[in-house]
Amino acid sequence: xxxxxxxxxxxxxxxxxxxxxxxxxxxxxxxxxxxxxxxxxxxxxxxxxxxxxxxxxxxxxxxxxxxxxxxxxxxxxxxxxxxxxxxxxxxxxxxxxxxxxxxxxxxxxxxxxxxxxxxxxxxxxxxxxxxxxxxxxxxxxxxxxxxxxxxxxxxxxxxxxxxxxxxxxxxxxxxxxxxxxxxxxxxxxxxxxxxxxxxxxxxxxxxxxxxxxxxxxxxxxxxxxxxxxxxxxxxxxxxxxxxxxxxxxxxxxxxxxxxxxxxxxxxxxxxxxxxxxxxxxxxxxxxxxxxxxxxxxxxxxxxxxx
Amino acid sequence: xxxxxxxxxxxxxxxxxxxxxxxxxxxxxxxxxxxxxxxxxxxxxxxxxxxxxxxxxxxxxxxxxxxxxxxxxxxxxxxxxxxxxxxxxxxxxxxxxxxxxxxxxxxxxxxxxxxxxxxxxxxxxxxxxxxxxxxxxxxxxxxxxxxxxxxxxxxxxxxxxxxxxxxxxxxxxxxxxxxxxxxxxxxxxxxxxxxxxxxxxxxxxxxxxxxxxxxxxxxxxxxxxxxxxxxxxxxxxxxxxxxxxxxxxxxxxxx
Ligand SMILES: Nc1ncnc2c1ncn2[C@@H]1O[C@H](COP(=O)(O)OP(=O)(O)OP(=O)(O)O)[C@@H](O)[C@H]1O
Ligand SMILES: [Mg+2]
Numbered sequence: 369x370x371x372x373x374x375x376x377x378x379x380x381x382x383x384x385x386x387x388x389x390x391x392x393x394x395x396x397x398x399x400x401x402x403x404x405x406x407x408x409x410x411x412x413x414x415x416x417x418x419x420x421x422x423x424x425x426x427x428x429x430x431x432x433x434x435x436x437x438x439x440x441x442x443x444x445x446x447x448x449x450x451x452x453x454x455x456x457x458x459x460x461x462x463x464x465x466x467x468x469x470x471x472x473x474x475x476x477x478x479x480x481x482x483x484x485x486x487x488x489x490x491x492x493x494x495x496x497x498x499x500x501x502x503x504x505x506x507x508x509x510x511x512x513x514x515x516x517x518x519x520x521x522x523x524x525x526x527x528x529x530x531x532x533x534x535x536x537x538x539x540x541x542x543x544x545x546x547x548x549x550x551x552x553x554x555x556x557x558x559x560x561x562x563x564x565x566x567x568x569x570x571x572x573x574x575x576x577x578x579x580x581x582x583x584x585x586x587x588x589x590x591x592x593x594x595x596x597x598x599x600x601x602x603x604x605x606x607x608x609x610x611x612x613x614x615x616x617x618x619x620x621x622x623x624x625x626x627x628x629x630x631x632x633x634x635x636x637x638x639x640x641x642x643x644x645x646x647x648x649x650x651x652x653x654x655x656x657x658x659x660x661x662x663x664x665x666x667x668x669x670x671x672x673x674x
Numbered sequence: 675x676x677x678x679x680x681x682x683x684x685x686x687x688x689x690x691x692x693x694x695x696x697x698x699x700x701x702x703x704x705x706x707x708x709x710x711x712x713x714x715x716x717x718x719x720x721x722x723x724x725x726x727x728x729x730x731x732x733x734x735x736x737x738x739x740x741x742x743x744x745x746x747x748x749x750x751x752x753x754x755x756x757x758x759x760x761x762x763x764x765x766x767x768x769x770x771x772x773x774x775x776x777x778x779x780x781x782x783x784x785x786x787x788x789x790x791x792x793x794x795x796x797x798x799x800x801x802x803x804x805x806x807x808x809x810x811x812x813x814x815x816x817x818x819x820x821x822x823x824x825x826x827x828x829x830x831x832x833x834x835x836x837x838x839x840x841x842x843x844x845x846x847x848x849x850x851x852x853x854x855x856x857x858x859x860x861x862x863x864x865x866x867x868x869x870x871x872x873x874x875x876x877x878x879x880x881x882x883x884x885x886x887x888x889x890x891x892x893x894x895x896x897x898x899x900x901x902x903x904x905x906x907x908x909x910x911x912x913x914x915x916x917x918x919x920x921x922x923x924x925x926x927x928x929x
Pocket of ligand 1: 721
């Protein structure tokens with residue numbers, strides 16, 4: 369009897385949670401339907417690059433591409449750095465320093481994204497324009513690289529990816545550190561007792577055992593990265609063009625919604641197309657979550673941890 | 675002056691501390707080659723600490739200190755020339771709880787040889803087979819070498835850990851209560867295995883269980899509050915303990 373009541377009480381929030389997700393999905397789908405059904409739109413808008421509501425062109429591929437590039441850049445920077453930092457924290461750092469470093473990491477995670485954006489706009493963007501771009505373009509070692517070509521005002525995918533990486537870093541560090549520390553010390557001892565160094569043990573045993581947890585953290589941070597708005601909006605230049613190099617500006621999905629929703633009511637299809645962008649965004653987040661779950665399952669299974 | 679080496683492992687006047695706390699006190703003993711030496715004693719008397727001092731696993735613990743000498747094949751393992759990684763290759767260890775790595779059975783056994791420079795699968799595969807056969811596990815796992823090791827039963831896991839320790843050909847094997855977490859049948863298998871292995875290895879085994887020590891070992895040590903009370907042939911200790919504390923322990927009055 370008691371149990372039934374308890375079950376029911378817990379069922380309510382669980383049900384409310386899933387109902388909310390379904391409700392949001394339905395709402396987005398409902399708002400996006402017009403553009404997916406209209407002759408000017410259709411499902412092919414996700415691969416069409418030209419966005420010009422005045423000419424009834426509603427291709428959203430540019431935004432998807434921009435988001436992908438910024439996210440990819442962010443992950444490529446944040447993941448190796450973050451895992452490296454986590455390995456240092458969990459395996460090599462003296463306990464006293466560790467506590468304060470962990471506190472700094474957690475504080476970094478709590479900074480609002482507008483603050484990161486402001487800093488990037490005031491400091492990083494001018495730095496890319498005045499120092500970074502001239503430096504790589506004049507250095508014969510890097511000047512030939514196709515991804516460093518073109519003139520820039522600093523507002524670029526590089527700026528967007530970097531600020532995203534900085535914002536993701538604390539999460540990647542904290543989650544990876546937790547995953548590494550939950551690896552039983554009996555594995556470490558077994559490895560050391562076979563004559564492994566501390567480094568070999570950290571890399572070949574501890575990281576390998578923590579991969580499911582770390583991997584899940586990465587995939588979930590992918591979701592956060594594509595959905596991040598303010599900071600990216602401020603530094604990517606919001607320009608309707610395909611970014612061919614790291615120094616080119618881009619337009620990401622969250623930015624187009626934020627920038628245009630205010631006056632998109634002019635044409636119903638315009639408004640609907642923005643909801644289509646949001647719908648794609650949500651689908652991406654959902655699939656990242658599902659992939660993360662699969663990944664953990666697979667990792668646990670191949671390691672015999674379930 | 676040259677003195678002929680008499681034993682693989684010799685301990686001279688060994689004392690250890692964790693911070694201010696003295697754990698082992700002035701221990702001197704020689705472990706016989708190709709024999710099983712059982713270390714007995716009540717809980718907390720320093721048995722594990724003794725084993726972990728022999729392969730320098732206590733080095734990791736910040737407040738650990740030691741005095742005295744431990745010789746492996748005549749070389750001081752805490753001496754300035756000592757190479758701790760090579761030392762640990764020569765002194766294998768099996769722990770109380772089976773701790774196979776969370777990877778396949780094959781990779782568990784390959785791990786050690788790979789660390790020490792064997793890269794080629796043509797060399798590694800025979801090592802895997804030989805080690806698993808020595809640990810009396812081969813027949814049970816030969817068709818599932820790529821299965822995750824943690825899926826094995828507890829007893830199989832412990833034999834895999836023995837195979838993993840043997841994979842780098844250590845002349846000495848340390849075992850810290852290797853069967854105490856296992857069911858009686860698995861424990862029996864591993865006891866038989868230990869008797870088999872002593873033909874080729876010098877084995878030092880910690881045990882709580884007096885009967886097991888008497889069944890398996892050739893030499894026995896009795897530790898009490900960090901002191902080595904008695905160290906002799908197992909048969910002699912079993913028949914006529916020289917110290918009354920040893921007698922009290924083996925008759926079950928302390929411990
Ligand atoms: N890392 C450590 N730091 C501080 N003290 C320790 C540490 N490891 C062991 N000790 C202390 O050293 C003493 C001996 O411990 P040890 O583990 O060697 O005992 P043991 O004989 O193996 O006991 P058991 O039979 O319960 O395994 C104990 O008093 C223990 O509290
Ligand atoms: Mg112990």
